[in-house]
Amino acid sequence: MPLMRLRLVLAALPLLFFTHLDKIHAADLAAGKAKAEVCTACHGEGGISQTENIPSLAGQPDLFIQWQPIFFRSGTRKNEAMQPIIETLSNEDVRNLGAYFASLPPKKDKTPDADPDLSAKGAQAAAGRRCASCHTDTYAGTKGVARIAGQREDYLRKALHDYKSGVRSGGGMAAMADVAYPLSAEEIDALAHYLAHL
Known part of the structure; x- marks a missing residue:
């Protein structure tokens, strides 16, 4: 019996370890919201853009949002306005921003279809x-x-x-x-x- 218990404990250790890691790396929505204040000038209040050719970020999938700063950092995507902002973001900021924008409700179009x-x-x-x-x-x-x-x-x-x-x-x-x-x-x-x- 003691050997069986030892095997169960050893089998459970990786699960406990990775569950703990998830908690360490969980996104902080409040921090994401605070960091997103700089995004408001272009991407709008609540992530709903009012500016021509600037996308709304509200309701975008978390990972999609997280990938965009990485593309800008690497030079794969280029945008003069984004570049100085991206340079100030840590990986934790990117994770928090992704979770924050994903948590916002997307724009609801209240206007009838124009055409x-x-x-x-x-x-x-x-x-x-x-x-x-x-x-x-x-x-x-x-x-x-x-x-x-x-x-x-x-x-x-x-x-x-x-x-x-x-x-x-x-x-x-x-x-x-x-x-x-x-x-x-x-x-x-x-x-x-x-x-x-x-």
Whole structure:
């Protein structure tokens, strides 16, 4: 019997160790909120952007948010306004920001669809390009994949053009370039309109 108990204790040790590590590395939402104050000028109060070509961050998946500073740090993504901010962030800040923005409710579009015909074309393009296979059926994103439902229309349009031209790289670059490259300007407009009004 004592040998059996010893085996159970030894088997449980790794579990106890990794459970303890999770607690050590758990994100701090209050710290994330405090750090996010610098983000408000561009990305808006509560992570809802009011600025042209600047994405909303509220409701984005935690890992997606965490990856973006890493891409900026490495130079894979480039943005003059982001660079000085990214340089001040520790890995802990990045983890806290990811958890904080993921905890916020995404933008709820209260305006009616400005152009139902354009949205219908966008829905067709989204289905044809299999956008849901990565971004999920509701386009809410998951893990390291962006939430695109309800994102700013101008930002979605810009991101698709950037992927198409190769200006934007980073996570999902190969998949996004493959999707965006064959899109016409009209399809990009339709996709951006459709997704922004979801």
